[in-house]
Amino acid sequence: MSRSLRRGTLAATAVVFSIAALSACGAGNDAQTLQIKPDNAAATKGEIKIQNALVITQGEKEKKGPAVVSATLFNSGTKPQTLDAVTLAGGKGGKVVLKSAEGAGKITVPAGGSVVIGGKGNASAVIEGGRTAVEDGNVQEVVFQLSSAGAVPLGAFVVPATGMFADFGPSAAPGTGATPSGAPTPSPGSTSGTPSGSSSQSTGH
Template identity: 75%
Template sequence: MSRSLRRGALAATAVVFSIASLAACGAGNHAETLQIKPDNAAATKGDIKVQNALVITQGEKGTKGPAAVSATVFNGGTEPQTLDSVTLAGGKAKVVLKAAEGSGKVTVPAGGSVVLGGQGNASAQVDGAEALVDGNVQTVVFQLSRTGAVELDAFVVPAKGMYAGFGPTAAPGAPSGSPSATPSGSPSGSPAGGASGSPSGSPSGNAGAKPSGSASHAAGH
């Protein structure tokens, strides 16, 4: 090999090593500064594909209340399937499924999909979610009527940012909704009706009707 070829090979090797060193630094202790986030969990079994699966807890740290399983379930088959249950492996948490409309089962149409979580969609509420820790991975099992169990590992995240609209709705939604319902319903309906109905109706009816009735009766006599 000639000297010029040797020099070119050495230069190329130096460039490769420098790139490798930079990559190693990026993947070191400060890799979090790159803000690279892993894809949400997905799994496929037969005609069913479960995508973007997450377990979403309460938005504020230390807030007690249910969690929610959010996911999109696709059915690539020619027959509809029902989502019979969603369970969290290794825990005692109970997941309550609710269809988007009515009280029937959550149905995944043939060639279509169903979304769990979010306004107007089906929901999977996790009761007894105290053991869930944000940042951990939780095994979730989706039980379909035809395909059977589809299992995957989903990240546990708080209902903040992009996940806020897909999180649990029973709390803290209930506490914030209940105080506002009582003050706004009670004071605005009760006092307004009581003040304008009782005082203005009572004096004007009694004071005006009695004297006028007595005077005309006396005049007749």
């Protein structure tokens, strides 16, 4: 299969997966009952579970600017953990700048709760290198560094900020041209506020 065709297939798969997950939201929040599992990148290490991870670039193909990482982090433990860093594996450039929902301080994943990265009013992870660091249609290995769990790597689809991803793209991140709203927004492709197959937890907000 050619490289360009492979990229197109990955991008189409990401969109189809996310549409399926969002359709589950419309039918109800009990994804387990619907037998819907998270379709975007997910990984678990220790008490930390990461779901619906995506790298979202600028909506216009030729537009320069930062990209962002979007994901939901769950903490099943009894102590909070902080997200100390997000890096792009594989020798990719591009510094990732983290900001909490309040715009200052570290991003905390509360004990027995979760935190959303991406979208207005949420914490953000901005890739300063933008399109020089990532390319639409690829799968980019992203490493989340947690204070207790350590490094949690996973492969995230790289998609442009169009359609259902528009509200989670670079323009929604604080300091990139958008004014955050006061209410948190679920990450794209998420089926509920709890990990698939897990009991409901307090978000700590």
